[in-house]
Amino acid sequence: MSPEQWQQTKYLFNILIELTQDERAARLASESDAEISAAVEKLLAADAADNFEETPVANLAYLWREDEEDKEIENFIGRRIGNYTVIREIGRGGMGIVFEANRSGGDFSKSVALKLLKRGMDSGAMLRRFRSERQILASLEHSNIARLLDGGMSDDGLPFFALELIEGEPLDKYCRTENLSIP
Template structure:
């Protein structure tokens, strides 16, 4: 089987909650291909780990040449404001996780709009990290709810770094919003119910 089949089996297996049913599905999907079975099983083990590389902050010593001498933050001239990632021009970096950066990006074509672009940090493109990134992208794309940001696009840079583009949602902390609008207890509970509906939708999609 091809690498594409490996990804397909991995994503399908993620949607199965029961460990026994998932194991049975992988065995049937991989048939007699021991190498494919081992590869898919390794991705699933990595995905299920409580502690994972992408959940931990990246030590500055890992990528010393990418550290800004002024701020001490990880940076890369290929992903500085004004740089292009596919048809998207990066505007500003607004978020950073253990393995990815999030930018405000201006889409140039076929339509012009601002969006949020998430990309794997340079140097973090291991097999396991890419698999987790792909799983996250796939999971978000499956959701369709007015209170969950939508995925617009996805691609890979010339340097083989996956990225995906989603709806840009600007906001403030929930408690700040409630306090500044002087919301009553009833209004806060109603807002909480709205949030719960979005969380329920995500749970129904296996998140």
């Protein structure tokens, strides 16, 4: 999907989200680009899922092209987001990129894991999903779960949250090494 198609997809989604089901179907039927129609239908389905986990965001990951993502990541290294300076990429998923960042300013400094919503995934549905994830993390208190430390918006409007940084092997890699399943 080209950047222009993605912009059209977001535009169409934001229009259709306000319409009834019948009006949506009629408007989508008039869309000449099948790729845009399919992407909008997936976004509408994700938006219709009330539960945070009903529609895995990984199902929508194809909307983000990896070459664009790599350029985006390069633009964040060394950049200041809130009180944090981005050091390096730690990982990425369907809707966000996680960086190691250093909190600087004030009376102390601290390394954190900074999760930032990907550019292009900032539709209404994805913003709600991101906020929901942040709220879920805020409510969790367990010694084996990284604590939510902070949250906010970048200067260019992307939401982020900062988590306790835990060094170690990623869980998915550990499970593969040990031949464990991930439920």
